[in-house]
Amino acid sequence: MRLGALRILPLLMAAGFIGLALALWSDAVSTGLFVAWVNEIMLFILALILLQYGFRLFFRRREPRPGSFLRARLVIAMVGMLVVPSLAIQWSASQMVERGMDVWFDMRVDTLLERALKLAQGFYDRIDLEMKRSLEAYADDPALAEAVDGGSSFGQASDHLAEILRKEGWERVQLFDINERLVADVRKDGLLDLVTAPLSEAARLSMRLGNVTTEIISENGAEKAVGYAPIHGSKGGVGLLRVELKLPQGVIQSARLVEADYQSYRSLEHNRRMIKDLFVHVMLLVTLLTVLAASLIAVLFARRLTSPIGELAVALRRVTEGDLDVVVPESSQDELGSLARSFNQMAHRLRANARDIEQAQRALTEALANSRQRQFILETLLANLHTGVVLVDEQGKIRLLNQSLKEILPQAGDWKPGLVLLQGCVGRLGFLGEFHASLRERGELQQQFELAGRHGITHILVRGTRLKLSGMAEFAGELIMIDDITELVNAQRSQAWAEVARRLAHEIKNPLTPIKLSAERLQRRFRKQVDDRDVFDSCTQAIITQVERLQRLIADFSSLARMPRPRLKRVRIADVMHEMQELFNAYANVSIAVPDPAMECLCDDDQVRQVLINLVDNALAAAGSSQVRVYVRSRDDVIEWHVEDDGPGIPDEVREHIFEEYFSTKSSGSGLGLAIARRIAEDHGGRLLLVSARKPTHFCLQLPRESMVREG
Amino acid sequence: MLGSFSTLLRWWLPWAMAFSAIGFALADEKDALRIDRDELVVYCDATWPADAAHVSETLRSGIDVTVIWHLALSRSRQYWLDEKVADIEIVRRVRPDLLSRRWILEDRSTGIMRSVNRLEEAMAFLTELRHYPLVDRSLLRSGQVYDLEVSLQSFDGKQMAGWWRRVLRGDDFSARLSFREP
Numbered sequence: 050m051r052l053g054a055l056r057i058l059p060l061l062m063a064a065g066f067i068g069l070a071l072a073l074w075s076d077a078v079s080t081g082l083f084v085a086w087v088n089e090i091m092l093f094i095l096a097l098i099l100l101q102y103g104f105r106l107f108f109r110r111r112e113p114r115p116g117s118f119l120r121a122r123l124v125i126a127m128v129g130m131l132v133v134p135s136l137a138i139q140w141s142a143s144q145m146v147e148r149g150m151d152v153w154f155d156m157r158v159d160t161l162l163e164r165a166l167k168l169a170q171g172f173y174d175r176i177d178l179e180m181k182r183s184l185e186a187y188a189d190d191p192a193l194a195e196a197v198d199g200g201s202s203f204g205q206a207s208d209h210l211a212e213i214l215r216k217e218g219w220e221r222v223q224l225f226d227i228n229e230r231l232v233a234d235v236r237k238d239g240l241l242d243l244v245t246a247p248l249s250e251a252a253r254l255s256m257r258l259g260n261v262t263t264e265i266i267s268e269n270g271a272e273k274a275v276g277y278a279p280i281h282g283s284k285g286g287v288g289l290l291r292v293e294l295k296l297p298q299g300v301i302q303s304a305r306l307v308e309a310d311y312q313s314y315r316s317l318e319h320n321r322r323m324i325k326d327l328f329v330h331v332m333l334l335v336t337l338l339t340v341l342a343a344s345l346i347a348v349l350f351a352r353r354l355t356s357p358i359g360e361l362a363v364a365l366r367r368v369t370e371g372d373l374d375v376v377v378p379e380s381s382q383d384e385l386g387s388l389a390r391s392f393n394q395m396a397h398r399l400r401a402n403a404r405d406i407e408q409a410q411r412a413l414t415e416a417l418a419n420s421r422q423r424q425f426i427l428e429t430l431l432a433n434l435h436t437g438v439v440l441v442d443e444q445g446k447i448r449l450l451n452q453s454l455k456e457i458l459p460q461a462g463d464w465k466p467g468l469v470l471l472q473g474c475v476g477r478l479g480f481l482g483e484f485h486a487s488l489r490e491r492g493e494l495q496q497q498f499e500l501a502g503r504h505g506i507t508h509i510l511v512r513g514t515r516l517k518l519s520g521m522a523e524f525a526g527e528l529i530m531i532d533d534i535t536e537l538v539n540a541q542r543s544q545a546w547a548e549v550a551r552r553l554a555h556e557i558k559n560p561l562t563p564i565k566l567s568a569e570r571l572q573r574r575f576r577k578q579v580d581d582r583d584v585f586d587s588c589t590q591a592i593i594t595q596v597e598r599l600q601r602l603i604a605d606f607s608s609l610a611r612m613p614r615p616r617l618k619r620v621r622i623a624d625v626m627h628e629m630q631e632l633f634n635a636y637a638n639v640s641i642a643v644p645d646p647a648m649e650c651l652c653d654d655d656q657v658r659q660v661l662i663n664l665v666d667n668a669l670a671a672a673g674s675s676q677v678r679v680y681v682r683s684r685d686d687v688i689e690w691h692v693e694d695d696g697p698g699i700p701d702e703v704r705e706h707i708f709e710e711y712f713s714t715k716s717s718g719s720g721l722g723l724a725i726a727r728r729i730a731e732d733h734g735g736r737l738l739l740v741s742a743r744k745p746t747h748f749c750l751q752l753p754r755e756s757m758v759r760e761g
Numbered sequence: 762m763l764g765s766f767s768t769l770l771r772w773w774l775p776w777a778m779a780f781s782a783i784g785f786a787l788a789d790e791k792d793a794l795r796i797d798r799d800e801l802v803v804y805c806d807a808t809w810p811a812d813a814a815h816v817s818e819t820l821r822s823g824i825d826v827t828v829i830w831h832l833a834l835s836r837s838r839q840y841w842l843d844e845k846v847a848d849i850e851i852v853r854r855v856r857p858d859l860l861s862r863r864w865i866l867e868d869r870s871t872g873i874m875r876s877v878n879r880l881e882e883a884m885a886f887l888t889e890l891r892h893y894p895l896v897d898r899s900l901l902r903s904g905q906v907y908d909l910e911v912s913l914q915s916f917d918g919k920q921m922a923g924w925w926r927r928v929l930r931g932d933d934f935s936a937r938l939s940f941r942e943p
Contacts, residue, residue, distance in 0.1 A: 166859060173860045250875060264876070265861045308823070308859045315822035316918050 058125070059103030066096035073330075080323045084330045091337045115366070116359025120351040127347035128340060135336045139329075146328045154318050166311045169304035176274050177263050180294060183217050184261045184278035187290055193280045196224060196232055197288030206233035220273065221293040227256070227286060236293075248289070252277045256289045265296075272296045357385040361392055373400045437531035440516075441470050441485065448526065457509065457533045481511070481529075488513040488527050497534070501705055508538040536731075543728065546710045547612075554603045561596050561603070568592040605721045612725070615653035615732050622648045622681050622688065629661055629679060636669060642680040650688045651755050652733055657690070660726040660737070664692040664748050667722065670715065671746065672696030678745075683754075687735070690750040698743020707739065726750075794911055794936040797892065805832060805895040807911050809888040809934045816887065817880055819917050820857050820864065827854040827916045828887050834896055837906040837939065846907065847896045855883045887915075901942040909938045 070092035077085035187193060196206035210222040210233050221236040223245075231245045248256075255262040255277035263276040273295045280288040317324070357380070364375045373396055377389040431438055437454030441447055447468045455462050460478050474482030480498050488494045498509040510532040517525050572589040579585040623646045633639040650657075661679065668677045672694040682689040699707060706712045708727050713720035723737070730737040733752050741747035797804040809828065819826055830851040835843040852869040863876045864883035877883060890911075901907065912935040 169860055170862070177861075265858070265863075304860055311859060312823035312857075316824050319819060319822055319824050319917060 056106050057103070059099045059106060063096045063099035063103055066092050066099065070096065076326050076330075080326050082323070082327055082330055084327065084334050088330050088333050088337060091334070091341070095337070095341070114359060115362030116355040119358060120355040123351035123354065124344065124347045127350070128344050131343045132340055135339055139332045139336055142332055143325070143329050146325055150321055150325060154321060158314070159318075162307075162311045162314050165307045169307045172300060172304055173265070176294065176296065180263050180274055180276040180292065181261050184276045184290060184292065187213065188261065188278045188280060190280070191283075193224060193288070193290060194282045197226055197280045198282035198284040198286045199226075203233060207235055209233075210235040217292070218294075219292045220295045223291040224280070225289045225291065227288060229289075232288065248291075249275075252289060252291060255279060256287060271298060272301045354385075357381070357389060361388065364392060364396070368396060368399065373403055435532070439464075439470070439529045439531070440526060441529065442524070442526040445469050445471060445485075447473070454531060457531055484511050484513065485527060485529065488515065488529070506535070506705055507533060508535045510534045543710065543724075550607065554607045557599065558603045561599050565593055565596040565600075568596065612728055612732070615656050615729070617651050617653055619649050619651055620654040620657070621646060622650055625654055625658060625661075626679070626681065628658065629665070632662070633665060636677070638672070638674055639665065639669070639677045639679070642678075644681045644683075648681065648683055648688070650752060652752055656729045656733075657750070657752070660729050660750055661690060661692065663722045663726050664750075668692055668694035668696065668746070686754045688752050688754055690752070691747065693745040693747045695745050698746045699739070701742070704739065704742050708737070794909065794938045796895070796909065796938065796940055798898065801898055803895045803898055803901070805890060805893045805909065805911070807890040807893075807936065809913050809915075811888050811915070811933075813884060816884060820855060820880065820883060823857045823859045824918050825854055825856045826887060827852065829914045829916075830890060831912045831914075832893075832895060833910045835908050835910075836902070837908050843908065846900055849895070851890070851893075853887055855887055898942075903942055906939055906941050909940070911936045
C-alpha cells in the first residue's frame, strides 16, 4: 500500500464509520435500544479518533517517523484480518436471525393463537350475552319495580332476589334504589357485607342511561362477571339490579393464559424488527468492541514490534550522517534484539575503523605535507639555482629540469619532462648527448665546453653523476648540472692579461723613455755631423715614433690592468650626448641624437663617454664616409646606448673574437678598446652587445638605470 | 496563519461536525400547545399528533401502550440560567383486556385506573392532555415571561426506565410555548 493511500485511509474509514452511524441513527431513535446508542457513541468516537488522526496525517508535511509506515501496515493488516471475518459472521448471523424469525412467526402459530383467543373470548361473550339477556328479562319484573318504589319489605324483596338467584345460578343479586342505597341483597353462600361497596362507574352509567351492561371484575386472582340492569318502578322510581357470577377458575386461568400468550406473541411480532435490531446491534457492538480491542492490541503489538526497527532506522540515519557514536538499546532477546546487538557491534567496528582511518589520514596528510614541502623546497631551489639541472632516468628520459638550464642553453627551450635526452641533443647541443653517454659509462664526469653564439663564445661547465636510489623512491638515472662559466673564464683571462700587462708595462716602460730621449738627443747633436742627413732623420724619427707607439701601447696595458672602479653619479644623458656632438662636430657623417633632457642614468660619465668614443672611433675607422648614428633608448630599467654605422661590417670569422683582449684587425691597434669597453659595461652591471655585424653594424651598451655596480 | 488554520481543521473540525450532526438530529418538533388560566391555576392543553393507526393497531394486538408526558415550566432570564418553576411527569398507560374487549386506562401519576369499551377513549387518553392543571399562579411573577416545554415519549410494551431514558430515547413529540404572566 502506498503512503498516499495510507494518508487518506483513516479519513475514508472515518467517513465509513460516520456513514454507518448515520444509517443506524434512525434505528437507535425508533427502537430506543440502549445497545444501539452505545453503538452510535462508539461509532462516533471511533470516527472522531480516525478523523483527528487522519487530518493530522493529511496535513503533516514532514517526513514520518521511521517505522510508522510499517506500523500502520501492520495495524491495518491485523485489523483487516479481524474485521473481514467479523463482518462475515455478522452478516451470516443476521441472516440466520431473519430466517429464524420467519420460522418463529409462522402463520400457523398466528392462526392457532388467534383461534385460541377467539375461543376464550367466546366464553366471555357467552357469559356476557346470557347475563345481559337474563337482566333484560328482569328489567320489567313488577316485583323488583315495586321493591324499588318501596312497596315491598326487605324480606319480600330478599325472597324474590333469592328466587332469581336460585333460578339463574348467579352468585349474588343486589337491588339498589335511585339513591344507590341497597334495597335487598342475597348471595349464594357466605355472609352479607355489613358495609355496602359503592357502585362502580359502569353501574351508575347503566342506571343513568337505562342500559343493561356488564363488566368483568378481578378480585384476589379470581374473576367475576358483574351485570347491571336498570329497574323502573311504576311510581317513577329508578333502581339498579346488580348481579354477580363467579367465573370458573380453571376456565378463567386457561383463558387468561391464552390471552397472555397471545399478547406475548403479538408483542414479539410487534417488536420483531426491534428484536432483529437488538440482535444486529449486539453483534455490531461485539464487532466494534472486538475491532477496538484488536486495534489497541495491534497498535501495541505493532509499536512493540516496530519500535526497535524505528530506533534502528534512526540510528542508521545518524550513522549515514556521520554520527558513529549512536547506540541502539538491546532490550529484547529475540531476533530484533540480536539485530540491535549486531548493529551496535557494527557501529563499534565502524567507530574503530573510522578512528584508524582518521589516524592514517592524519599521518598521510602530514607525510603529504612534508612531501609537498620538500617538493616545494626542491622546486624553489631548482628555480632559483643559477646552475642548470636536468635529471635523466634509466630510459634516458628527462624527469626533471629547471629554468636556468633553458637560460644557459637557449637551444633547450622546448625541452620538457618525458623527452628523451638524445632526441633533444641535436645541433649545438650534441655535446650534451655525448657527455651523457660518457657519464653512463663512467658514473661521474665533469667537462668544459665552448659554445659559439650571437653574443660571442659561451663557456659551459657540465658536471654529471649517476644516481642509484633504493627504498620507496626507487630510482636510477643521471643528474647533470650545467654552469655558464663564461664570465668566470673571461675574468680569469682578464686577470691574467692584466698581470701580463702590468709586468710588461713595468719592464718596458722604464727603458722606453731614455731610448726616446737618447734618440732625440742624437737627432739634435749629431744631425749636422752625419753625411746622409735624410737617412739619419728617418732612422731617429722611426725610433722616436716606435717608442711613442710602444708608450701608448704600454699606457693601454696600464689602463687595462689598473681599470678604476666607476664613480657613479646621476648623469643627464643629454649632457653626455651634447659633449659627444661637440667632440665629433668635425665629422659630417656622424649624427648624434640628443634625448629628452629629463632622461638620467646612474653611471660614471667619463667611462661611458670613453666607451662611446671608442665605438664611434671604430665606426668612423670602418665606415669611412658612411653614416654613423648615435642615439639613446630607455627601456624598462635599462638605458641603451646605440652606435650604428653603414660600413662594410664585421667578417664572420672576426666576429667571435672582437671582444677578446689584444685582438685587433688594425695594424696600429692594441686590441684592447672593445675589451676595455666591455669591462666598463660589466663594471656598471650592464653589458656591451654586438647587435648586428653588418648593414648596419650595430653595438649596444646596456646600462642599468639604477646602480648595479659589480663588486670588485 | 496557515498553521492555525490547519490546527483548526485537525482538532476542532471533527468535533464541530459531530456536534452539529447531533444537534440536527435532536432538533425539536413544533406543534400546537396552548395554555389556559383561571384566577388561581394555569392549565395546559396539549395534543400528541400520534400515528393513530400504529397506536390503535398496537392496542388491538393486545400490546400495552405507555406515554410519558413531560411538562417543564421555567422563568426566562436574560443573563442567567432560566429558573425552573414546575417540572411535571405524567405517565399514562392503556392495557388491552382482549377477553372482555375493554381497555384499561391507568394514570400512574395518580394511581387512578378505569376501563372503557371504546378504543377512541383509550386513544384520547393517551394522546391528549385536556385542561391539565400546570401550576398555581401564586408561584408566578406578574409581568415575567415563562417558557413551557412539553415533550412526550411513547413506548409499546415494556417501558424504558432509568435516567438515561431521556438521553438515549428521543422525544416522540415536543413543543414549546412562551407566555407572559399578566
